[in-house]
Amino acid sequence: MDTESAENEKRGPPQDLGRKVFFVYPPSVVREELITRLIDNEYETYMIKDIKRAEILLEKYPNSICFVNIDTGMTEPDWELWIRKIMREPKFSGVGIGIVSYNNNDRLQKKYLMDIGIQCGYIKLKLGRDESIKILLASLKANEAKGRRKYVRADCSTDTLTSFNFTHGRLTVTGKILDISVIGFSCILNPDPLVKKNTLLEDVQLKLRASLLRTNLIVFGMRPMGDRTLYIILFPPTLENHQKNKIRAYIQSALQIFIEQDCNEALKNMPKEISKKEDKLPEVTENDLLQEAETLESVQEVDVPPELLEAEKDSDSSSLPY
Numbered sequence: 001m002d003t004e005s006a007e008n009e010k011r012g013p014p015q016d017l018g019r020k021v022f023f024v025y026p027p028s029v030v031r032e033e034l035i036t037r038l039i040d041n042e043y044e045t046y047m048i049k050d051i052k053r054a055e056i057l058l059e060k061y062p063n064s065i066c067f068v069n070i071d072t073g074m075t076e077p078d079w080e081l082w083i084r085k086i087m088r089e090p091k092f093s094g095v096g097i098g099i100v101s102y103n104n105n106d107r108l109q110k111k112y113l114m115d116i117g118i119q120c121g122y123i124k125l126k127l128g129r130d131e132s133i134k135i136l137l138a139s140l141k142a143n144e145a146k147g148r149r150k151y152v153r154a155d156c157s158t159d160t161l162t163s164f165n166f167t168h169g170r171l172t173v174t175g176k177i178l179d180i181s182v183i184g185f186s187c188i189l190n191p192d193p194l195v196k197k198n199t200l201l202e203d204v205q206l207k208l209r210a211s212l213l214r215t216n217l218i219v220f221g222m223r224p225m226g227d228r229t230l231y232i233i234l235f236p237p238t239l240e241n242h243q244k245n246k247i248r249a250y251i252q253s254a255l256q257i258f259i260e261q262d263c264n265e266a267l268k269n270m271p272k273e274i275s276k277k278e279d280k281l282p283e284v285t286e287n288d289l290l291q292e293a294e295t296l297e298s299v300q301e302v303d304v305p306p307e308l309l310e311a312e313k314d315s316d317s318s319s320l321p322y
Helices: 003-012 028-040 051-060 076-088 106-116 129-141 240-266 286-301 306-315
Strands: 019-024 043-048 064-069 096-101 122-124 162-168 170-181 185-192 200-208 210-227 228-234
Touching: 003 286, 019 028, 019 185, 028 043, 028 129, 043 228, 043 240, 051 240, 064 076, 076 096, 076 106, 106 122, 106 170, 122 306, 170 228, 170 240, 200 240, 210 240
Parallel strands: 019 043, 019 064, 064 096, 096 122
Antiparallel strands: 162 170, 162 200, 170 185, 185 228, 200 210, 210 228
């Protein structure tokens, strides 16, 4: 087996929908800046506050990437023991380990990179924010963290604080968002106005928890889901940067809430099998979301009908408050 094949075998099989990226004990610069930049670059990123939760999540998501802040939580020798343990145990064999630290000691860096053999780099935070993000992005790309996924999606099917509404003829329609990315989302409409593909929905108000925004939307497609219709909705090409930032901030928040609930559920059920299957949602299954993910992933190659673009340009958005 050649070196590249051996390394691929060690990492585990490539994941079609990418690899989760965890930061254990993330320092303030990671929490406040770097994670936002990674989300902006469409990496699925989470924060973990202790090693007990880290082990639960790394076992449940064995092809993930884990960056450890060795400056806090434990002494550096204890971190070395923990990292060696993660790299030694078969159940973590697909996990990629990296380090973030303000410690610029070259011998320490050499120990982790050359002697221990961590796969995802030693990020020296003292190099500054821009250099750190550059190295992080290079490491994630090299370790195929995106897979074939173009956009980070957040499952918000259980989020009761997120919805949207619009008027269609005489109907006031409320939408339940199931799954969202910066390019669009899947949803169920109530009442169902039976809108057709390529319909332009004008002056829609989205409530993403505490964040509000107004925009036009485009119906990209639909399919039956039980006795309901599941719609795929796209944000318009003219979506402004501040609106995209609101969506990405919500995605980051939704991802973090999901992983904390996931971990708390596992902790609550210990010592039962940690990596049990997630409960099926009452209205939508994981398979439903994966199918819609594939649909949204294909959007980049789809041209928005010219008449919709013209309608979007002609709509008066200057008076919208968001």
